[in-house]
Amino acid sequence: MPRKKTYKTPRGTKDILPEEQKYWQFIFSKAESFYKSSGFQRIFTPVFEEEELFARSIGGGTDIVKKEMYTFRDKSGNRLALRPEGTAGIIRAYIEHGMHTLPQPVKLYYIEPFFRYERPQEGRQRQFWQFGFEIIGDCHPIIDAQGVLLAWQSYKELGLSGLSLQINSIGCVKCHPRFRKILQDYYKKRKEDLCSNCRRRISVNPLRILDCKQKKCQKLTKNAPQIIDNLCNDCHEHFKLVLEYLDETNLPYNLNPHLVRGLDYYTKTVFEFWYKEEGSQNALGGGGRYDNLVSDLGGKSTCAFGFSAGIDRIVLNLKQQKIPIPRKKPVYVFVAQLGESAKKKSLALLEKLWQENIGATCALSKDNIKSQLKQASKQDIPITLILGQKEIIDGTIIIRNMREGIQEVVSQERLIEELKKRLM
Numbered sequence: 001m002p003r004k005k006t007y008k009t010p011r012g013t014k015d016i017l018p019e020e021q022k023y024w025q026f027i028f029s030k031a032e033s034f035y036k037s038s039g040f041q042r043i044f045t046p047v048f049e050e051e052e053l054f055a056r057s058i059g060g061g062t063d064i065v066k067k068e069m070y071t072f073r074d075k076s077g078n079r080l081a082l083r084p085e086g087t088a089g090i091i092r093a094y095i096e097h098g099m100h101t102l103p104q105p106v107k108l109y110y111i112e113p114f115f116r117y118e119r120p121q122e123g124r125q126r127q128f129w130q131f132g133f134e135i136i137g138d139c140h141p142i143i144d145a146q147g148v149l150l151a152w153q154s155y156k157e158l159g160l161s162g163l164s165l166q167i168n169s170i171g172c173v174k175c176h177p178r179f180r181k182i183l184q185d186y187y188k189k190r191k192e193d194l195c196s197n198c199r200r201r202i203s204v205n206p207l208r209i210l211d212c213k214q215k216k217c218q219k220l221t222k223n224a225p226q227i228i229d230n231l232c233n234d235c236h237e238h239f240k241l242v243l244e245y246l247d248e249t250n251l252p253y254n255l256n257p258h259l260v261r262g263l264d265y266y267t268k269t270v271f272e273f274w275y276k277e278e279g280s281q282n283a284l285g286g287g288g289r290y291d292n293l294v295s296d297l298g299g300k301s302t303c304a305f306g307f308s309a310g311i312d313r314i315v316l317n318l319k320q321q322k323i324p325i326p327r328k329k330p331v332y333v334f335v336a337q338l339g340e341s342a343k344k345k346s347l348a349l350l351e352k353l354w355q356e357n358i359g360a361t362c363a364l365s366k367d368n369i370k371s372q373l374k375q376a377s378k379q380d381i382p383i384t385l386i387l388g389q390k391e392i393i394d395g396t397i398i399i400r401n402m403r404e405g406i407q408e409v410v411s412q413e414r415l416i417e418e419l420k421k422r423l424m
């Protein structure tokens with residue numbers, strides 16, 4: 001008989017299996033509670049949007065839009081794309097729902113999957129997760145410092161260390177044309193020494209040459225003109241203040257004149273968090289100010305600042321740094337049953353335990369008490385409740401301390417009280 005075809009996850013995607021879940025749940029819950037308690041509100045946006053939204057925001061000349069977007073036509077012929085990042089959709093939502101009428105700034109956070117058709121390797125997926133935030137409607141440079149600090153704190157909440165903050169200013173639309181020209185002149189003269197990608201970038205996006213990872217391009221970039229020396233007065237003053245505010249914190253930063261980011265919507269401050277200085281998949285997150293995006297997408301002129309962190313890379317780091325993950329609501333109790341009427345009663349017992357917020361599990365389809373106890377000790381559950389024919393008649397239940405092997409009989413009425421005494 002011919003073998004039936006089996007299926008695998010598409011390249012660059014992965015299943016997150018039960019044994020991996022503790023990392024993901026830990027990150028989700030830490031991000032959620034940290035942003036909530038810092039005055040942010042959660043937002044969900046669709047997994048796909050109009051393709052044009054991303055070209056207009058991230059930039060038609062960027063790698064993300066040119067090479068990495070999953071685009072498709074739906075059955076009505078609309079051109080759509082799986083979102084490669086979150087900021088564009090959130091700004092679309094800000095404008096669509098008239099959020100400029102709310103008290104400003106509007107502070108939103110998200111924890112979502114995103115999609116980029118990239119060459120997969122460790123820490124680089126085609127479906128990957130980010131948590132992040134956007135602060136929309138505030139131009140003050142202290143917001144940049146606060147945003148960087150919030151981003152930093154979100155890694156600290158997870159217990160991560162060894163990260164370096166890279167920061168730069170890429171100026172605004174006033175500084176860009178002049179600096180572009182300066183860079184183009186510099187690289188045109190040295191065109192032969194650039195990689196093929198960067199040769200193309202000279203005319204399309206010369207700033208991106210600055211953060212090319214190819215050795216020969218990096219060599220040229222070492223002596224390239226720096227944007228920081230070519231900022232307009234407003235951008236210069238803004239960045240100076242951001243750094244002065246950051247100096248008020250304990251956050252060490254590295255002024256990195258070659259940091260430009262891969263999305264075109266940024267203005268002024270940009271930043272990234274790197275794990276160690278080297279390696280190509282070392283950015284654990286990044287963001288910056290984007291004061292033109294709201295108006296570019298049809299809204300009123302509105303300043304904004306945001307950040308997102310790569311959860312897949314954080315998981316790798318948590319493992320590498322061997323950070324202990326606290327278990328959330330452990331299973332405290334195993335319900336073991338013997339006989340048909342005990343089996344029936346154990347459902348109500350589970351219900352009661354769960355209502356009392358006591359983590360409980362069982363193997364209700366099993367009949368053999370020995371194999372049930374074996375399961376409980378395999379899962380390292382400290383207490384097993386044993387319910388048999390005799391206990392049903394007497395209105396009692398056995399509490400077995402699994403570590404010491406000691407059993408006590410208590411009345412069913414007093415069970416919760418007795419359990420809480422043992423568990424709290």
Ligand code: HAM
Binds near residue numbers: 086129134285306
């Ligand atoms: P981004 O730098 O493109 O920024 O992505 C942020 C982080 O997502 C990266 O530093 C990295 O950790 C993670 N990441 C990106 N691509 C992948 C991938 N293919 N596989 C695994 N992880 C990945 C943004 O997305 C902006 N929306 C950030 C932002 C928010 N700017 C303003 N607001």
